Amino acid sequence: METKRLVFIGVGGQGNLLASRLLGEAALSMKIPTVVSEIHGMAQRGGIVESAVLLGDVTSPIVSNAEADVLIGFEPLETLRALGKCNKDTVVITNTHALPPFTVAIGQGAYPPVEESLRLIRSKAKKVIALDGNAIAEAVGNPLALNMVMLGALIGSGTIPIGAKEMKKVLSTSTKKAFLESNLKAFDMGMEKAN
Amino acid sequence: MHKLLRDTPGEEMLLLGNEAIARGALEAGVSFTTCYPGTPSSEIPENFFKISRETDLYFEYSTNEKVAMEVAAGAAVSGLRTMVTMKHVGLNVAADPLMTLAYVGVRGGMVIINADDPSLFSSQNEQDNRYYARLSGLPMLEPTNTQEMKDMTVAAFDLSEELQLPVIIRTTTRLAHIRGPVVLGELKPIKTSAHFQKKPFHFVTVPAVSRNLHKLLLERYDQASEKSDSGSYNQIIGDGKWGIVANGVSFNYVSDAVSDLGIKDKVSILKLGFSWPMPQDLCIRFLKQVDKVLVIEELEPINENELKAIAQENGILIPIKGKGVGALSRLYEYDPGMVRKAVAQYFGVDYTPYEMLDMSDIPQLPGRPPNLCAGCPHRATYYAVKQVYGTDAIYPTDIGCYTLGVLPPISMADFVICMGSSVSSGCGFSKATDQKVVSFIGDSTFFHSGITGLVNAVHNNHKFTLVILDNGTTAMTGHQIHPGVDTAPMGIERTRISIENLVRGIGVEDIHVVKPFKLKKTMEAVKSAMEYDGISVIISQELCPLFAKATGQFKKARPFYINHSKCKNHRDCINLLACPAMYLDGDRVVIDKNLCIGCSVCAQVCPENAILPLKA
Numbered sequence: 001m002e003t004k005r006l007v008f009i010g011v012g013g014q015g016n017l018l019a020s021r022l023l024g025e026a027a028l029s030m031k032i033p034t035v036v037s038e039i040h041g042m043a044q045r046g047g048i049v050e051s052a053v054l055l056g057d058v059t060s061p062i063v064s065n066a067e068a069d070v071l072i073g074f075e076p077l078e079t080l081r082a083l084g085k086c087n088k089d090t091v092v093i094t095n096t097h098a099l100p101p102f103t104v105a106i107g108q109g110a111y112p113p114v115e116e117s118l119r120l121i122r123s124k125a126k127k128v129i130a131l132d133g134n135a136i137a138e139a140v141g142n143p144l145a146l147n148m149v150m151l152g153a154l155i156g157s158g159t160i161p162i163g164a165k166e167m168k169k170v171l172s173t174s175t176k177k178a179f180l181e182s183n184l185k186a187f188d189m190g191m192e193k194a195n
Numbered sequence: 196m197h198k199l200l201r202d203t204p205g206e207e208m209l210l211l212g213n214e215a216i217a218r219g220a221l222e223a224g225v226s227f228t229t230c231y232p233g234t235p236s237s238e239i240p241e242n243f244f245k246i247s248r249e250t251d252l253y254f255e256y257s258t259n260e261k262v263a264m265e266v267a268a269g270a271a272v273s274g275l276r277t278m279v280t281m282k283h284v285g286l287n288v289a290a291d292p293l294m295t296l297a298y299v300g301v302r303g304g305m306v307i308i309n310a311d312d313p314s315l316f317s318s319q320n321e322q323d324n325r326y327y328a329r330l331s332g333l334p335m336l337e338p339t340n341t342q343e344m345k346d347m348t349v350a351a352f353d354l355s356e357e358l359q360l361p362v363i364i365r366t367t368t369r370l371a372h373i374r375g376p377v378v379l380g381e382l383k384p385i386k387t388s389a390h391f392q393k394k395p396f397h398f399v400t401v402p403a404v405s406r407n408l409h410k411l412l413l414e415r416y417d418q419a420s421e422k423s424d425s426g427s428y429n430q431i432i433g434d435g436k437w438g439i440v441a442n443g444v445s446f447n448y449v450s451d452a453v454s455d456l457g458i459k460d461k462v463s464i465l466k467l468g469f470s471w472p473m474p475q476d477l478c479i480r481f482l483k484q485v486d487k488v489l490v491i492e493e494l495e496p497i498n499e500n501e502l503k504a505i506a507q508e509n510g511i512l513i514p515i516k517g518k519g520v521g522a523l524s525r526l527y528e529y530d531p532g533m534v535r536k537a538v539a540q541y542f543g544v545d546y547t548p549y550e551m552l553d554m555s556d557i558p559q560l561p562g563r564p565p566n567l568c569a570g571c572p573h574r575a576t577y578y579a580v581k582q583v584y585g586t587d588a589i590y591p592t593d594i595g596c597y598t599l600g601v602l603p604p605i606s607m608a609d610f611v612i613c614m615g616s617s618v619s620s621g622c623g624f625s626k627a628t629d630q631k632v633v634s635f636i637g638d639s640t641f642f643h644s645g646i647t648g649l650v651n652a653v654h655n656n657h658k659f660t661l662v663i664l665d666n667g668t669t670a671m672t673g674h675q676i677h678p679g680v681d682t683a684p685m686g687i688e689r690t691r692i693s694i695e696n697l698v699r700g701i702g703v704e705d706i707h708v709v710k711p712f713k714l715k716k717t718m719e720a721v722k723s724a725m726e727y728d729g730i731s732v733i734i735s736q737e738l739c740p741l742f743a744k745a746t747g748q749f750k751k752a753r754p755f756y757i758n759h760s761k762c763k764n765h766r767d768c769i770n771l772l773a774c775p776a777m778y779l780d781g782d783r784v785v786i787d788k789n790l791c792i793g794c795s796v797c798a799q800v801c802p803e804n805a806i807l808p809l810k811a
Binding site (some may be wrong): 011012021024025028033034035036037038039040045046047048057058059060061062063064065066067077078080081083084086087088100101102103104105106108109110111112120123124143 | 447
């Protein structure tokens, strides 16, 4: 079976660990060999949070530089920073909503304009799907649903052998009832954006 | 019901590595569990803690790793199946009981989980604890994936009882924090009590007894060697002439590299799962069937050197290499690409590596280091102390969220080496220099290993200020309880120990208990402490807001905003506090009302009184 190496990158609190875990659950439900890796601990105090999902005939739980098939970035600066994981065939899915780090506020460096980051990413990756995931999450009335939007965009991109049906099944069994409807809506809207 | 209690043998679940270990312990019928939390081991005890509330499993957060090891030892020599978990540097703390527990051994199976941290994701060093197996003479198992983490844990309990020795399972951050499929086995019932059979001339390690026990340990070590050779966790895979040796997570990198390079029929892989004692006969067989050997192991060249020794003893002259091939070094964790490249290079296999993107036009990007949370009380305490003591004072710090005080603009961490070192090194700094000294330690760390340092400071008449940052929880590792925590809001019965009474009992006379969000009063207390000729202790009490939220103790306050008609853009708020709820919009500071918890510290810092609570 074909191997797919996915890297999720985000900022503490954006929910990318949950997204990668749910993707792993969906793969397991389809009997696709999978391993997910996460970083816990100090890295979560407002820092960068990276996770990886590997599908298919592969046992290594992490993705080396230049070896990602898909990069899913929850924040544009962090997508740009993580481009080292990509090669010329990588598909990049990125949120366009900026979360400037506090270092910028105290004058240590400038936050690159989002359009400039996107231009740089587009100039290097094979395909870039850029969407304002936070705006979609706000629109469905659930600001925490960014990770659902990004999962939707990933499934919509058609880059991995996991369909919307299987993914939604996992979302339905692992989401609190109060959030289920908005989560599924966020997922669908993310998927539409990627199509 | 806790998900790890599912009585569904054969079911396949996606489990975190640490969950797989906890499940394995339950399948082995573990009944007694202890720990001191530490990344990357913490999720194991977190699960035990929850499970202990639903079953007869005994679990405790012990005050430190040495205590955890000794508590577990008492239960294990009585006959209960016992597990104790800690991070790698925690085993340094527990090394004293470990070394002699190896002499006396155990009756109930005892498994020690040791989690190493190559690449230092959340640690102060990246020591290789495989050395502890050698130092103590205890067997060590090293799983390579989630299924093995579960299965080896079950096997480790049996092995421990057969050898009557504690068994160490070594994981690393990568293994602890992967999620992978695990096929469940059967749960065993929990045995709730045991009877200790006295045997003083075995269990009381006076010299005359221990002389015999050391001999006994060596005999048991020989038995362990036989099991290492005959068991299934060490194996030779393939029969090619190119030898590759791998342990732990690296085994996966090797397997993938061999597939990617298409050299499966050319290699023999020696997989070391029961890695100490080394399987001597298997190693000899391996060395005899290959022409050259590449050893893939993160951190120290331990297997490499062992194999070189075995080869020498057996007159085998083939090249054996590891460190120094390609990018394989003693530093940091390995990755699949690095291992693939090293294998290709060593055996002369042609391959085209993935091409890196040209990143030369990417500008310098602003960093995003971890930071104290919005409304973190540590930020307020640091601010107050700095206002009084300035930047020339020496600030020894300790292990916890507050170590992040090293970052600007707080910049108040000058020295840290291990848990508890802030207090004792403060003794040294204050004697050796004319500088003022303020040591910082968290509440959990104070109980862990700060108390003895404070006793030393009082007894030896040292003169400095100790700030105990009491946020009512063990915050960094995920909000575990400790002896100073009020557990009633969580519905847990534990006896709370007052830090203030403890400090008083030690003999500290100048004690200040402050609420750090009241900056003026806190600064007055700090001034008074600075003027005191002796040891002063400031206990800064405010719940960690994340913990307060998680336990229903959070007192909601109105978020703040900046009135821009009053604000003269001094930016003291952002330049001195750098609360992550603040950001720049153009050249003006703005507060994100969704992140602000209403601690009011910035409002007290603003010289224009321009920061005000939002109207409801």
